[in-house]
Amino acid sequence: MFPIHRPRRLRRTDILRKMVRETTLTPQDFIYPMFVVPGKKVKNPISSMPECFQESIDEAVKTAKEVFSLGIPAIILFGIPEHKDEKASSAYDEKGVVQQAIKAIKDALPDLIVVTDVCLCEYTSHGHCGIIKNGKIDNDSTLEILALEALSHARAGADIVAPSDMMDGRIGRIRKVLDEEGFSDVIILSYAAKYASSFYGPFREAAQSTPAFGDRRSYQMDPANRREALKEVALDIEEGADIVMVKPALAYLDIISDVKKNFNVPVAAYNVSGEYSMVKAAAQLGWLNEEAVMMEILTAIKRAGADIILTYFAKKAAKLLQ
Ligand code: PBG
Numbered sequence: 001m002f003p004i005h006r007p008r009r010l011r012r013t014d015i016l017r018k019m020v021r022e023t024t025l026t027p028q029d030f031i032y033p034m035f036v037v038p039g040k041k042v043k044n045p046i047s048s049m050p051e052c053f054q055e056s057i058d059e060a061v062k063t064a065k066e067v068f069s070l071g072i073p074a075i076i077l078f079g080i081p082e083h084k085d086e087k088a089s090s091a092y093d094e095k096g097v098v099q100q101a102i103k104a105i106k107d108a109l110p111d112l113i114v115v116t117d118v119c120l121c122e123y124t125s126h127g128h129c130g131i132i133k134n135g136k137i138d139n140d141s142t143l144e145i146l147a148l149e150a151l152s153h154a155r156a157g158a159d160i161v162a163p164s165d166m167m168d169g170r171i172g173r174i175r176k177v178l179d180e181e182g183f184s185d186v187i188i189l190s191y192a193a194k195y196a197s198s199f200y201g202p203f204r205e206a207a208q209s210t211p212a213f214g215d216r217r218s219y220q221m222d223p224a225n226r227r228e229a230l231k232e233v234a235l236d237i238e239e240g241a242d243i244v245m246v247k248p249a250l251a252y253l254d255i256i257s258d259v260k261k262n263f264n265v266p267v268a269a270y271n272v273s274g275e276y277s278m279v280k281a282a283a284q285l286g287w288l289n290e291e292a293v294m295m296e297i298l299t300a301i302k303r304a305g306a307d308i309i310l311t312y313f314a315k316k317a318a319k320l321l322q
Contacts, residue, residue: 031074067112088124129164136218137219160186193232279297
């Protein structure tokens, strides 16, 4: 073949490389995760996630304005409630911190897409994503609470609800309640293939949702499994998911690629807290170039097949892309 074929010809100059580039990031690819807490003028740094904060609603509105002005179309909200109990009753409180944050942000920015994480782990006293019965995470009774939670988010004005609990049948249950209550336009972004990953460590500090006992392996997926992700995604689409997500992203690029090849709905990927913190820590030590590594990671997630990337880097990357 050589010397006829010289692939380096197309790499000679920057403009040539740009012309033949297969994957291009834009700020529209991103969803920015935010943590809301009760109170006013609260902006608590999250120590394991530099440049990320727990914010009261007034501060969250300011951040949301900045996010939107950068060309990022959406945020995802996580709530840290005042009150946690066995039954996660704050999860569907009309006056809960997430419900109020949705209203305040939609009032200020009607066009910003507001996504909400639907899960019980931030609201249960034990930190598990479901209701406990006889020492086990009970699937079917959890579905009823998740339905109430999703409905309360829709009533507050959420555009997209994103169930992250990994209970069986939650997508169908949530779709049913939303349709019955007149929210047939509310989109479901399902955390369809969510793995029991150690990369969520920093998030659990941020959301105060570390399980008080045991772990999440009886509901989240085994990191060793690949075919099972296709089964989870197929079930969620059948039950009515509009967008499906793979989480985490970086150690799961094969899963993102499989999901993209096998289904025809938009694919999201969650570049999770631990993936963010690793880059931040190495950069602080001077071991990595943060901006270059960030762009490489985000590009790789998109190249693997993600249409949408949830990332704590969203603001920083959008600024660089502008
Ligand atoms: C709630 C939830 C988690 C994350 C998103 N939603 C934590 C978990 O499942 O333990 C993790 C996000 C991140 O690490 O950035 N279930």
